[in-house]
Amino acid sequence: MISVKKKGVLGDLKESLIQKIFQTSGLLAIIVLLGIFALLFYTAIPAFREVSLKEFLTSTRWDPTSPERPEYGLLSMLASTVMVTIGALLIAFPVGVAVAAYLSDVASPRVREIVKPVVELLAAIPSVVVGFIGITLVGPMIAKIFNLSHGLTALNGSLLLAIMALPTIISISEDSLNAVPISFVEASLALGANRWQTLVRVKIPAALSGIIASLMLGMGRAIGETMTVLMATGNARAFPQGFLQSVRTLTANIAIELGEVPYYTTHYYALFAIGLVLFIMTFFVNLTADVILEKQKRKLQ
Amino acid sequence: MKVSVKKSRKNLKSQLAQFTGFLFLRLAVYSVLFILLYFFYDIGHQGYRAISWEFISQVPKRGMTEGGILPAIVGTFLVTLITALFAVPLGMAAAIYLNEYARAGRLTRLIRLSIRNLAGVPSIVYGLFGVILFVNLLKFGTSVLSAGLTLGLLTLPWTITASEEALKSVPDSYREGALALGATRWQMIRTNVLPYSIPGMLTGAVLGLARAAGETAPIMFTGAAFYLPFLPRSLKDQFMALPYHLYIMATQHHAIDKARPLAYGTALVLIVFVVLFNLGAILLRARLRKRWRH
Numbered sequence: 060m061i062s063v064k065k066k067g068v069l070g071d072l073k074e075s076l077i078q079k080i081f082q083t084s085g086l087l088a089i090i091v092l093l094g095i096f097a098l099l100f101y102t103a104i105p106a107f108r109e110v111s112l113k114e115f116l117t118s119t120r121w122d123p124t125s126p127e128r129p130e131y132g133l134l135s136m137l138a139s140t141v142m143v144t145i146g147a148l149l150i151a152f153p154v155g156v157a158v159a160a161y162l163s164d165v166a167s168p169r170v171r172e173i174v175k176p177v178v179e180l181l182a183a184i185p186s187v188v189v190g191f192i193g194i195t196l197v198g199p200m201i202a203k204i205f206n207l208s209h210g211l212t213a214l215n216g217s218l219l220l221a222i223m224a225l226p227t228i229i230s231i232s233e234d235s236l237n238a239v240p241i242s243f244v245e246a247s248l249a250l251g252a253n254r255w256q257t258l259v260r261v262k263i264p265a266a267l268s269g270i271i272a273s274l275m276l277g278m279g280r281a282i283g284e285t286m287t288v289l290m291a292t293g294n295a296r297a298f299p300q301g302f303l304q305s306v307r308t309l310t311a312n313i314a315i316e317l318g319e320v321p322y323y324t325t326h327y328y329a330l331f332a333i334g335l336v337l338f339i340m341t342f343f344v345n346l347t348a349d350v351i352l353e354k355q356k357r358k359l360q
Numbered sequence: 361m362k363v364s365v366k367k368s369r370k371n372l373k374s375q376l377a378q379f380t381g382f383l384f385l386r387l388a389v390y391s392v393l394f395i396l397l398y399f400f401y402d403i404g405h406q407g408y409r410a411i412s413w414e415f416i417s418q419v420p421k422r423g424m425t426e427g428g429i430l431p432a433i434v435g436t437f438l439v440t441l442i443t444a445l446f447a448v449p450l451g452m453a454a455a456i457y458l459n460e461y462a463r464a465g466r467l468t469r470l471i472r473l474s475i476r477n478l479a480g481v482p483s484i485v486y487g488l489f490g491v492i493l494f495v496n497l498l499k500f501g502t503s504v505l506s507a508g509l510t511l512g513l514l515t516l517p518w519t520i521t522a523s524e525e526a527l528k529s530v531p532d533s534y535r536e537g538a539l540a541l542g543a544t545r546w547q548m549i550r551t552n553v554l555p556y557s558i559p560g561m562l563t564g565a566v567l568g569l570a571r572a573a574g575e576t577a578p579i580m581f582t583g584a585a586f587y588l589p590f591l592p593r594s595l596k597d598q599f600m601a602l603p604y605h606l607y608i609m610a611t612q613h614h615a616i617d618k619a620r621p622l623a624y625g626t627a628l629v630l631i632v633f634v635v636l637f638n639l640g641a642i643l644l645r646a647r648l649r650k651r652w653r654h
Contacts, residue, residue: 085471087450088475088520092477158392178392186577187576187606192402194610194611255374283485286607310484314577318581337484338482342477345477
């Protein structure tokens with residue numbers, strides 16, 4: 060207070076100016092999020108002058124460069140995205156929760172000190188490198204095992220996305236397991252349950268909402284991942300028939316076609332419409348995870 | 361007697377369950393560790409053979425089947441520099457607002473929600489946004505500047521979160537001490553909060569930048585070039601980048617077999633960069649901590 064009086068009006072002005080600068084930076088997060096939505100929406104709209112929304116959402120045929128009749132249906136790509144994502148989560152979720160349970164309940168502090176940075180390092184590998192590994196290592200392995208001509212399949216994408224979703228699932232699950240009050244564990248052990256029974260019947264149920272949130276966040280990552288699926292899944296346009304076939308996801312389709320499409324054509328706008336669909340999908344997946352985590356935080360407080 | 365036999369059998373069963381259960385958890389951990397080590401081994405082993413002084417100091421030659429990756433290394437550094445100049449100060453400022461100025465309320469909740477959601481926006485969507493805003497609307501064209509700013513937006517939620525963690529670790533008594541002596545809020549932040557939180561902020565920033573440097577989808581359409589045998593001269597130039605170069609070498613090259621060793625080399629250089637960035641962040645934190653302590 061004393062120093063404010065000394066500096067007088069000028070000091071006050073400086074203070075409020077500084078506060079305004081910081082506040083604007085804080086508001087930037089909202090502006091950017093709204094800006095992404097608004098600009099995507101605005102750029103996607105012209106596509107629907109020529110393409111009906113119904114065709115866009117329900118047709119399985121995507122062939123924008125056809126000379127007779129260009130077609131703009133995203134259903135095959137949407138199905139591919141969903142399929143690759145589900146495959147990835149089927150692998151990553153059990154493994155991720157197991158690693159999280161190990162870190163929170165079994166590992167000694169020294170082992171934890173080693174495993175945790177390794178998991179963080181896994182998150183640090185660039186997605187293009189994971190895709191490269193899919194081409195050179197995992198893909199050929201799949202081709203050999205299933206006797207295929209090449210391994211660039213939905214399965215390849217799922218395996219690699221599982222690896223990329225693991226760090227998210229592990230860290231969020233571990234946080235929520237650690238947040239279970241110690242009194243729960245003590246009560247269970249006092250009743251004669253051993254550590255495994257305590258983990259499976261007390262801790263995991265108590266942390267379940269956080270574990271489900273980790274699944275959602277992992278799902279968000281898998282849906283939006285681009286380079287890995289672009290490089291590793293073969294990019295065939297047809298409706299996906301099985302895990303041993305090549306598929307083309309929403310993200311991969313944007314990456315493939317945006318480089319070649321002339322600006323301001325229906326095809327160009329349609330690619331932004333796909334981007335908008337991706338934005339909306341991941342937004343709701345992440346929002347759900349967020350709501351679950353906030354609820355859990357309040358409950359445990 | 362009977363009861364105790366029953367009891368011990370039940371005990372045995374639950375012990376067996378615990379044994380197999382923990383075994384399963386261990387197996388999960390070992391397989392994750394094994395996969396990671398195998399990835400590093402494969403790329404390290406194959407990439408090592410491609411790496412030479414020539415490889416990191418020369419431009420690509422003969423349709424990228426020979427020569428080096430210097431333009432890609434320089435390009436990645438430049439674009440990461442732009443990203444840093446944009447995202448680090450803004451991220452710090454936003455974190456200072458959230459932790460030091462903002463009162464709990466609807467607006468603050470909305471800002472935090474936006475930050476968490478921005479962290480989940482797919483990287484290719486940032487790429488699309490960069491094409492509309494920086495390349496077209498602001499007329500920066502496909503350039504180092506457009507790509508750097510796009511990556512900057514992508515990095516922003518990470519730098520805000522890391523900076524806020526660092527600010528939270530400063531005890532409230534430091535703030536109260538300054539305010540009690542009559543300091544204004546900004547004086548308090550400058551003298552009693554920032555000095556102790558800067559190490560953590562910079563560490564988080566470096567880790568975020570390491571991730572940004574490895575991103576491909578956001579720069580593909582905002583400035584990264586297929587092949588440029590020279591270094592960018594201005595911020596409006598296109599550039600080569602390590603991750604995009606790896607993508608090209610692995611999938612788009614006309615002679616995949618000839619390009620494969622160079623692709624391995626590029627992948628190794630990229631991974632070494634990321635690991636060095638991570639180590640650098642840890643060392644930086646240790647050093648700055650020591651300095652600020654005095």
